[in-house]
Amino acid sequence: PGVHHPGLAADGQGAEVVAALGSAATRIVSVTVTEKGYTFGADGRLDLDSPAVRADLSGGTPRTALGLIVRGLQHRARTDGSPVTVLSCDNLMDNGHRLRTLIDEFVDALPAAERPELQAYVATSLTTPNTMVDRIAPATTDEHRDLVARAVGVRDSVPVPAEPYRLWVMQDDFRAGRPAWEHAGALFTDDVAPYELMKLRLLNGAHSLLAYLGLLRGHRCIDEAVTDELLGGAVEFAMREEILPTVPEPEGMPGKTYVTELLDRFANPALGHRTAQVGSDGSLKIPVRWAGVLAESLAAGRVPRVLALGLAAYIRVITADDAYDVRALGTAHDGARQRLTELAARASGPAGTARLLLSEGGLLPPDVAQHPELGYTVGEFAHTLAVHGVEAALRSALT
Incomplete structure (x- = not known):
């Protein structure tokens, strides 16, 4: 003080x-x-x-x-x-x-x-x-600033709210020295990639699924989305059956255990992690979080149905004005929204719109984006979302 x-x-x-x-x-x-x-x-x-x-x-x-x-x-x-x-x-x-x-x-x-x-x-x-940093940190709000001021007697304009879990993995390549972060639990390794891939595909990939499908289900926060029995079950299925087979396990981090831990972490109501925040900038996040899983699955002859539904949900959130209640849930901002909306105007119907945006929207590498079976599946889910709603689409994805 x-x-x-x-x-x-x-x-x-x-x-x-x-x-x-x-x-x-x-x-x-x-x-x-x-x-x-x-x-x-x-x-x-x-x-x-x-x-x-x-x-x-x-x-x-x-x-x-x-x-x-x-x-x-x-x-x-x-x-x-x-x-x-x-x-x-x-x-x-x-x-x-x-x-x-x-x-x-x-x-x-x-x-x-x-x-x-x-x-x-x-x-x-x-x-x-x-590096790989594994800790969920939602956006700072006035509530967090007031909490810090009351707790420690200092007014911090940019406190960072975060969950209890933390994992920090780094290459030990510091040209001007570094603190002894390992004493606080940081992990130094020659190969960050396995840790990075597991976190990126499972935590971040599932986060995006919960965001877009959660918005369509009317959920304001991630904890509401993951504790929704139908939606949470679909995302857990995607994590265990669609994403995990594409992730090599780092030493000491069993994939099945990590999935279980993630589901508990997502369900933490104290985080207040908004679906609209997690869903923002999907045009940049989707290529990083989902493209590798989709590419490897398609190469193995599998179409990951829940991820395909996630693509359809993202397209609906970005291009359909009535997709969800923006006033109640907030806007999922995206720098590509105008470009994708203009592209969507060239298509006819929800399925045609989804297939056009998938193939020409720059969301995925061309060999993935133009895969006929993936395009068909995403289009069918887009039609189901628009005509029958997200519950019907989730049930279809799990059949």
Whole structure:
């Protein structure tokens, strides 16, 4: 109490953020901005058509996460040249390597005069370890701020609510040293991928299913959705029978046990994790969370029916104005909504709309998106959702 630790906001304090990132006293820059914050396009590369990215490349105070990071690195390169680690803690497969690729692409897109010094610094003085963070953290609300103020007597404008469960797995590749996080339970490993894949496909993949189907069932929060007997049963079936067969088990983490733990974690009513929040930016999340499961299942001759229903539910949530009560449940925001809605206008009927958006909407890799059996199944579920409702669709998915 009495000690003030100021926070900095990129919106209005970008120059101060760059200076803090570029300070020799800063040894680790951790990044948690979700998929949307990395400003990559449908091909996974830096979106050079984005006005925000173009503005950051042209100079001035940066606004994007990558712009802030790279300008911070540039500040270091021009001053003491001290090494640093940028640590992605986001739900991207191979997140450290992907972040490094995006940083390299941003640097390569800078004006020619700015490149050589920065390219040399990045090549010799930067590491971006892969990580996996497994902890559900819903959006901060005024209720959380008031709770912290009452509990500890300090007004924190950005407290982070989180569940009791926590697992943090990292590559031990820190160029400027690190705290002894292992004493607090962090796990260091040479291969983060199995942990990452299990969490991404089971936790995040099931979260998205609960969000879209939960919205259509009228559930405001994830705990309501997973304790809905029909919906929760369908998602559990998807986790155990559709997703788990595509997930290699990390050492010490049996998949069946992890699924059971997840169902209990989802059902925690204290989290208040809104379905609309989890369902936002599905056009970016679905390729990361569901595409691999769908691809591997289709290659093995299986159409995952609950995941197919999830695709139909997402399309209905994004394109049908009357899909659910937005006033009561909130809006699932998505940067692709306008594009997908315009594409949907070219189709006829719910099934035709779903098949068109699946094949041409950029939601999945072409070989998955254009798979005829998947397209047929998603279309049938879209028709059932529109004509008979979500209960009938869930029952059909489980037959």
